[in-house]
Amino acid sequence: MAPSVTSAVVDDKPEIYEDNHVHDVYDQIASHFSSTRYKPWPIIANFLATIPTGWIGLDSGTGNGKYLPLPLERPGSIRTIGLDRSLPLLEIAKTAGGVIRDVVWGDILGYGWRTGAFDYAISIATIHHLATPERRQSAVQRLLEAVSLSHGRILIYVWAIEQDELSKRTVPSNSYSSQNGQDVLVPWVLDQPSKESHQPGRVLQRYYHMFAKGELPGLVIKCAEQMGLCIGASSDFSTGGYGVEIIQDGWERSNYYVELRRWQS
């Protein structure tokens, strides 16, 4: 039986807690992690399939780079640059899909780009590894700043408290009442326990903030307000200026997602 998900308390400075419970874990599980995750979720595949030819994008928290080859129907028509904190994962990502990819070792809270350099950005299963609401909001802000002020498109995916029935995970049951999401540790079994040698299995605990319903769009709106952006469709604003529209948000396979578009009028 798989070890179960437990509640987490962030009991250290968030950046140190993330080092111990996110970055170190990914560095250790990189090769195995890579072999078990490859199927793009439909919403992500569709988002990338509709990006115009000639556009350049950022995959913030690219992991093993599984989205860098998309869209498979038009290889090389758009270019996605992969950013990640884990060097072992980037070593895999840099040849994702058997072709050389552009990858950068960096932090999703860093800002190593010229402003508005990208046409689109995705951040899949990454922001939920940040240990405070402020850091999660900063991560959203970095995405809004990284893309074009006039046409930038963004897709964000995070883990939901509401888990798929098919998912093997069980979440501590008190979490369903939470409006603010739930901090958990999710076990990763590195070695199975061995009966012959009586070796206990090695289990690493990864930190996740599981998002509550409405929490992700809430974060986007808070962020946009602080940046002084209009929130909604550009046609709703007669005065002109800069804005961001939530194109869609929803739940897919144990995750919440939100798709955004920046506009200038």
Add this chain to the structure above:
Amino acid sequence: MVRLITHNLLACHVKGCTSNNFPLEFKDVQVELRDAEFNSDFLRGFIPKIEWKALVDAARQVGNTSLPLELPEMLDDDFLKSLHHVLLEIHVEEGSMTCPNCHHVYPISNGIPNMLLAEHEIG
């Protein structure tokens, strides 16, 4: 990989370093050339987003002088082939990139640029 397509997007992000922080300057580079699939549609769509002078200068720093100083108005095949080569076939494997403003050095190792900063350097 640090190809010039990536370099054209990177800027220094040390705390307080917000102007003249682009483009980063290549130093002590080891370069490898590898063929990439030519896609003229991608290039035509991408050209308006290029910081042209930064690309020309970076190409010179890694030993390529094939690009004109001004972006030509006529995008013929010869030009697109040169651009394709500069953006996507020159790989900086080792070396570093230095910020023109604060002189922070971002190392490149095994084809991967290190844009991580220490906690006290983050803005």
